[in-house]
Amino acid sequence: MAFNGRQQDGDVEEDETPSKLPRCNKEMPAGRSSNEPQNEAAASAGRAASERRSSNSTARLRKDSVKKTRPPFPWFGMDIGGTLVKLVYFEPKDITAEEEQEEVENLKSIRRYLTSNTAYGTTGIRDVHLELQDLTLCGRTGNLHFIRFPTHDLPAFLQMGRNKHFSSLHTTLCATGGGAFKFESDFLTMADLELHKLDELDCLVRGVLYIDSVMSSGPLECYYFENPTDPDQCAEKPYALENPYPLLLVNIGSGVSILAVYSENNYKRVTGTSLGGGTFLGLCCLLTGCSTFEEALEMASQGESTRVDKLVRDIYGGDYERFGLPGWAVASSFGNMMSKEKRESVSKEDLARATLVTITNNIGSITRMCALNENIERVVFVGNFLRVNTLSMKLLAYAMDYWSKGQLKALFLRHEGYFGAVGALLELLHPS
């Protein structure tokens, strides 16, 4: 999303708190007995004090009521973006024999189809490495699967839903992202499905905080790059996102949204930019004739952006000391392409690399300005632009560190683009 946002209304959100995240937290952590109060407290470490005070009896009471209100399977959360559809699916592993018998054929077939494949059709992919196993959700234990496919293949997905008689399951399909609104009627007419539409930023924030909390026991969800300014020493390191607030959350999808998160329920969209992942891919397609993100990234990894960009040293012969600009800094993105001769001498790989560097650095500099304006020192970058895109992540880590003189820390999350979908799933289980 390109543009300026609103301030989340704190008062209204406060009232909704009990039904939101904390409850999930308390029940979730994998490999833990969910009704042990000490674990509950541990799981919510760093949460607001008022939430920590909730008594054991209320927790138990709540659990009983959860059982009653627990939605029927299947459990999906969906995020329909401008470029990609992100789908999370909870596969229950604690199905009793009784349940197994009751389970309708349709449901079984959907479960089998999703869990036994890692690719669906020509474009659907399950990110197996992201799968969260032995997760407890609403008292059920199972695995959380992460699936994505291009938004333009949504009709095929709907067709599949129709073929598998998805609508007979009478499930609520929680969906977020712009597509939830745009394709609402298609869901109804093509697959006889009614969508429960959710705000994408609400889902995003909820998803990020949830995933981070459930990952706190295993390999950490959050990581950063140590020594970002030294290419030889630069290394990925886990980061415990305890006491995460305030936090700048930068979601890089087709476009970019920048949120300032002050607490679970208090966040605002600071700004956004239309120069995002869609721009990278769109320009790469036009400049190099490639057609996929992976292709574009592959080319970028082999190119040299300094042949395309005009650097400070190209203009001043070295550093521009008067203004503290190092010679290696880009003075003008694509600046060398003003010259016909140079246009003819660059490769597609160089162009792809320059596009990546341009878009990434621009996101970095807008983020840095927002962090300064909002007085926030920690920045978490998410979104599918960063998927398999270590180049951009390292660039962002470098840019944050260098231009802020070490003041800003760039953080990344393993489930990059799936937080909106996770937030949508949580909404299904714990309606706010």
Next chain:
Amino acid sequence: MAECGRVDSNTSGHTMDKSITLPPDEIFRNLENAKRFAIDIGGSLTKLAYYSTVQHKVAKVRSFDHSTKEAASDKLYEIAVQEEVTARLHFIKFENAYIETCLDFIKDHLVNTETKVIKATGGGAHKFKELIERKLGLKVDKEDEMTCLIKGCNFVLKNIPHEAFVYARHADSEFRFQTTNPDIFPYLLVNIGSGVSIVKVESEDKFERIGGSSIGGGTFWGLGALLTKTKRFDELLQLASKGQHSSVDMLVKDIYGGSYACLGLTGDLIASSFGKSATADKEFSKEDMAKSLLHMISNDIGQLACLYAKLHNLSRVYFGGFFIRGHPVTMHTITYSINFFTKGEVQALFLRHEGYLGAIGAFLKGAEEDNPNQYSWGENYAGSSGLMSVSPDMNPMQRARSGTFDMLEMDRLERQLVNLPLLQDASSYIPDTVDLTEDAQAREYWLYCFEEALDGVVKRAVASQPDIPEAAERAEKFRQKYRHKLQTLRHQPFAYGSLTVRSLLDTREHCLNEFNFPDPYSKIKERENDVALKYYQKAVKSLDELSWEDRQFAIVKGVLAGNVFDWGAKAVSEVLESNPEFGFEEAKRRLEERPWLVDSFDQWLERLKGPPHRCALFFVDNSGVDIILGVMPFVRELLSRGTEVVLASNSGPALNDVTNSELQILTERIAAMDPVIKSALREDRLTLVQSGSSSPCLDLSRLDKVLAMVVRERQTDLVIIEGMGRAIHTNYYAMLSCESLKMAVIKNSWLADRLGGKLFSVVFKYEVPAGKAH
């Protein structure tokens, strides 16, 4: 980035075109005396600056020597036309392709040999260093580009009224000029060259590059060239202005199906630039891609500028650089972006002489020993091309490479100009009553009016120099020049800032001066002064015979009747020319009966019954009957009440307005007849000051520094402004911090109509600022 778009030779390497369409001596003027050269070579344009002196004729009025007074009894004073040398800055902008031709021309015509060094700046300076040194024999001395840019920016903001403007493409007038704020600091300058530099300027010498971006004009050009195979920057902009970005960009509605209402994002906003081109099987038009690219870059720059403005708490943001330079397309997209990101809190400001900043700055660096910042400078309308004179967007027939030269000339003013200290709010003061840039109907009328009057002006100019045979030829040149200016203004009313009756009058004065008609009315003024003086005593005597109350009314009526005598107004000049006997009494009879169109005479009379004012500042208008029989009796009454009077008159001639030097002589002559005036002069209760202006109108924000000092010292508590030019065309709405009196007779039926009156309607506007009533 600081660099203003240096481009490799092959980008701008079109064949050297050596023909110059204008005669070079009309471009590089006053080269004989030129010194202190500076040059700013950008990616495609070269800007040359030099300081020169102009010799032109001025009319000087001199009192006759007392010993020879008897001999010259029929003459009031001596009018001598003298040669005067004034300082002028010349700035010329031309395509880089002409550099060699231009350097050759300069070399051939440069007489001054003191010059050893040429200051140079701009990305292309080093590329042409050798050529310049070889051709001109001057040592090229490089100056930091950003420093030059800022110096130039400060200079134009301080010295050129209406320098900055807001651009609104779909408004009635695209350009909304900003009033000159006496306090120009702090501000943000966003220079969009091949990259972007964001500079915070806090004072004359203190500035800091607080940020920038690599996505700038070079990105538009470079990426645009790759995407569209279009090589020229201008052509890319042309493409962009024809394209539809929505076929390339992913809009909010492409994702949401409509708006994203809860965030207030409308469906047409761009969610992802080039988001729709992420496909291998679709073709996109050049125009659409160029448009999308333009939006992407403009939005991005606008967003960063806003973030920096917010962080540093700055609200004045100027945009410059080759990306902006006179291109309505980019001014529009940047303005749009700034409006969007700040919700209207910050306005994107542009500069009329943005292209010259580097050259002006480099020149100032080289001229530091002349202390150019110590003086006030004025834009010479006769010698300056005006905004967009060479913009291909404005004149589609005129491609940028047509060899059109753009010029800016600035005159060093003899006097340093400052604000009138009695303005209620100097930063919001607007001298002009009607902005003709915005009022198409009024513009139409006044342009017609000035064109109609041109014959008469030419005739009078010739008549003012009866002994000079080539006067007719010069007058003809004047006619052509001024007519051309009027034609330009008809199509580009924004060329010199807001178009006003004042700017039309001033342009005419500048053109007259340019062709050595410094004072076409000198003889007429003399004759009228002479006639009026003969009636002075009689007029005063008849006033003295009246009762106090009747006298107050008669005095005011006298000023108004005197003001009818005005050669500047068409209706009156016709009457005066056909009937020279048209007398003072006749004028009184022609005046509108009370109640006048604007009539606060009763309040004024009440006020006069109270304590006298400490000091009155009186801005006078015409010579002859007006000053002698109208103003002087008024002044005399004020003096008698115990009020000190400061008479402010023009420093230089304009129409038949009385000049300071004429008024000196007239006052002496009156003093000889009138003991009241005589003692007031001797006791320094009556002071004559010059306004610093040579205009028939009055800009209270640019007045002689001495005047401001006197006003302050004497604790002036009343300002009187007389005449149509000073009290109607300008200052009608001016708010002063003390009592003020504006008096004028409307001698133009169109204007009278507009104001709801008729010919010879009277404006008598007495105002007391809130909280200052006696």
